[in-house]
Amino acid sequence: MTPRNINRNLGCGIAAGAVLLLAQSAAMAQNNGSVQGVVNDAYGQPVAGAMVKLKHELRRLTFMVVSREQGRFEAKDLPPGQYSLQAIGGNMQSPWFDAVHVAAGGGTAKAILALNYHRGPDLPAAWPQRIPEEQVRLVSVDPKDLPEGEGKTLVAEKCASCHDLRRVVVKRSNRDHWAHTTARMRTRMTTANIPDLTDAEYNTIVDYLVEKFPEVQPYDANSRLPRTLLSGKAASYRAVTYELVNTHAEPHDVAADPQGNARQQHGAASRWHHLGDRRRQGSAPALPGEGGVQVL
Secondary structure (H helix, E strand, O other): OOHHHHHHHHHHHHHHHHHHHHHHHHHHHHHOEEEEEEEEEOOOOEOOOOEEEEEEOOOOEEEEEEOOHHHEEEEEEEOOEEEEEEEEEOOEEOOOEEEEEEOOOOOEEEEEEEEOEEOOOOOOOOOOOEOOHHHHOOOOOOHHHOOOOOOHHHHHHHOOOOOOOHHHHOEOEOHHHHHHHHHHHHHHHHHOOOOOOOHHHHHHHHHHHHHHOEOOOOOOOOOOOOOOOOOHHHHHOOEEEEOOOOOOOOOEEEEEOOOOEEEEEEOOEEEEEEOOEEEEEOOOOOOOOOOOOEEO
16 A cells, blocks of 8 residues: 555544544534523522532532523533532522423423522642641640550551551541541551451441541532632633542542543542443543543
């Protein structure tokens, strides 16, 4: 085969692939729908610049758009299904409105949201489930400074076998997360040929950590959002978030390819999820080519 034929065949193959991708995207767009509505304040006056969340529980996706003139908002190209809506503007927010159904085939659903409730306090600048960074530098990692109580000796001996106690004393978590952290510690102890905890020791450590280092403030997804109404270019963005199946993960550097494969870094390891299909996760597909990744 001559170079000319190779180039011609390669070009035809690329063109055919592009046409197929465009056809698939067009078919998906035709099957999607939209939501239109209005955001009002507590007195019934329209609010421009408010953020509107549209949550698709089944697909674990939340879309966010911004209301415009006369408080009107529109979210286009939404996967069909049941949505919950919430508006956030200034120091106020609406309750979740759960009765919004987006039909397949380009249908449009309607909703009216009212900013009737005060927003919760902002979370302090800190990593998830940790005390603020300015406090981290002040904590003592001396075992004798641990709070008194049953389990203090075990935590001092067992939880410092692979690292110092800083990881423990700066963390603030509920029982579920402390139990997961302690179970993960047991796995790493086994890998490092360190004698494992007994079940009784495990329970004592978890009880101690839950009592002495409890969750200070439950997570509020709106706590990082601006408290001023958006305007100008800031009102033109559409954000999409994906709720990870693993609630214990602390991901960063998240990206997604056009096929919906989302990758996220977690410590030294990476995980992947398929947006909209909770069954497809864990076994990573081939890395997409250059230019095929979009940061979420």
